[in-house]
Amino acid sequence: MSKYNTPPGALKDVLPEKLESDKMRVVLLSYTADPERLCGSAAKSCYSERGASDIYREISREDASRVVSHVRDMGHHSVLEHANFTFSLEGVSRVLTHQLVRHRIASYSQQSQRYVKVEEASVVEPSSVKDNPRAHEVFNRIVEEAKEAYQKLLKEGIPAEDARFILPQGIETNIVVTMNARELWHFFTLRTCFRAQWEINQVAWEMLRLVKEVAPELFRGAGPACIRGPCPEGPKSCGWWRTREARRMREEYRKARLK
Numbered sequence: 001m002s003k004y005n006t007p008p009g010a011l012k013d014v015l016p017e018k019l020e021s022d023k024m025r026v027v028l029l030s031y032t033a034d035p036e037r038l039c040g041s042a043a044k045s046c047y048s049e050r051g052a053s054d055i056y057r058e059i060s061r062e063d064a065s066r067v068v069s070h071v072r073d074m075g076h077h078s079v080l081e082h083a084n085f086t087f088s089l090e091g092v093s094r095v096l097t098h099q100l101v102r103h104r105i106a107s108y109s110q111q112s113q114r115y116v117k118v119e120e121a122s123v124v125e126p127s128s129v130k131d132n133p134r135a136h137e138v139f140n141r142i143v144e145e146a147k148e149a150y151q152k153l154l155k156e157g158i159p160a161e162d163a164r165f166i167l168p169q170g171i172e173t174n175i176v177v178t179m180n181a182r183e184l185w186h187f188f189t190l191r192t193c194f195r196a197q198w199e200i201n202q203v204a205w206e207m208l209r210l211v212k213e214v215a216p217e218l219f220r221g222a223g224p225a226c227i228r229g230p231c232p233e234g235p236k237s238c239g240w241w242r243t244r245e246a247r248r249m250r251e252e253y254r255k256a257r258l259k
Contacts, residue, residue, distance in 0.1 A: 081181065
């Protein structure tokens with residue numbers, strides 16, 4: 001792993017070679033049918049005497065992609081809100097989900113620790129801990145002690161909703177999240193940034209890969225701000241935006257916008 005959370009070489013395919021946790025899964029469960037055609041029709045209806053239903057029936061995918069590209073690059077992103085995408089994030093930590101739910105224009109359904117007792121709970125272990133034998137030993141010892149304490153509290157008749165207070169933040173959980181395309185653009189700008197925390201950074205890159213497969217024009221150019229222009233992080237910048245690869249990507253993005 002480089003000094004950046006996401007290996008810069010992987011940007012060619014907008015995805016790290018593998019997720020750091022073998023148990024982590026990111027699944028695109030559902031999305032708006034023909035999202036680019038829908039958003040393209042909505043955009044055209046703003047400038048037409050005809051209703052969107054007529055436009056939707058007749059617009060070609062090529063025309064829809066052209067319209068989406070135009071309004072996206074003009075910054076008219078409200079039409080992107082008509083397309084929704086639903087993901088299942090599995091085997092992630094509650095450290096990640098605490099960050100995720102800060103993105104308010106979204107819907108969430110998370111595995112409940114009130115109703116799902118933690119029998120053989122797994123904990124997400126960062127590679128920085130896993131790769132350090134002494135840190136790994138300390139980490140696992142404390143995790144096992146917390147698990148044992150949790151079980152003892154349950155045996156004492158403590159409700160699961162109260163016993164869970166002793167569980168580590170790294171405990172694995174599952175969460176379903178739905179965002180519209182506009183909010184996903186915002187999410188990707190912040191969370192695929194190389195300064196983002198590693199777990200949500202990897203999840204964000206995988207989510208971006210999945211949506212680009214089904215709506216490439218909607219998400220063309222999505223990702224960290226530094227692939228579209230200067231880094232907005234100021235003195236906290238990781239410096240990647242100054243690299244040759246970053247300059248190449250910005251030039252490719254600029255050329256794509258001028259087509």
